Amino acid sequence: MMELVNIVATVEMEKPFDLEELLVKLPNVEKAHFWVKAKIPPYNKYTAFYGSGKFLVTGAKSEDELNEVANNVVDYIQKYGIDNTIKNININNRVYMDQLDFEVDLEKLIVELTDYDASYEPEQFPGMNFKDKYDLTYLLFGSGKITITGVKSLEHFEEHVAEFKDLIREKSDI
Known part of the structure; x- marks a missing residue:
């Protein structure tokens, strides 16, 4: 059974962030090269803030959770005097796990x-990397995972995965 395990999204805010202001006002923040990262409770996952007015959300397991995390980040920064609101949330990537009903001999495949x-x-990685014509990337392991x-x-995602499977x-002669 296919399971959504991670959503990566960019949250676009109404105004740009002043990264120096974030460093001064928010607790538990660090400056990286061109962005600021902060651990935001209660999830305690790092959030990357960019001067463009965007921040990155990772680790959500549903779109509802994604919205909840994004709103939590906004509430958190507002609590520390940084006034900004969400303009748009763009999902960059969803990661799914699935399982074949058979094991695969990757060397033969x-x-x-x-x-x-x-x-x-x-020698470098125990899984096979496969990219399909729809720009989906599959990591296939010998266990069938x-x-x-x-x-x-x-749109058409389940059909694409069925095509891959x-x-x-077929190529495994099963």
């Missing part, structure tokens, strides 16, 4: 996928 954008280098990244739109089944 990669030989069958020479006409595809696939790579397998077991699949991690799917690059999911921006849910059918290809793997």
Whole structure:
């Protein structure tokens, strides 16, 4: 059964951030090269703030949770005197986990996928990397576990994953 495990989104605010103001007013902040990172309770995940007026949210497991986390960040910065409101939330990536109902011999499979954008280098990583024509990236492990990244739109998503799974089944002679 496919499961959403992470959403990465950029929250666009109405006004740019003054990074120096964030450093002075917010507790537990650090300056990185061109951004500021802060640990914001109660989630205690790092949030990256950019001078452009955007911040990054990672780790949400649903769109409702994404909105909750984004609103929590805004409430938090407002509590410290930084007045700004959300203009837009853009989902950059959704990460899903799925599972085939069979194990895969990745060394044999990669030989069958020479006409595809696939790579397998077991000395460096135990999974096969496969990119489909829809710009989805699949990490396939010998256990049959699949991690799917690059999911921006849910339109036809399940069909794309089914296509990938059918290809793997076919090329694995199952």
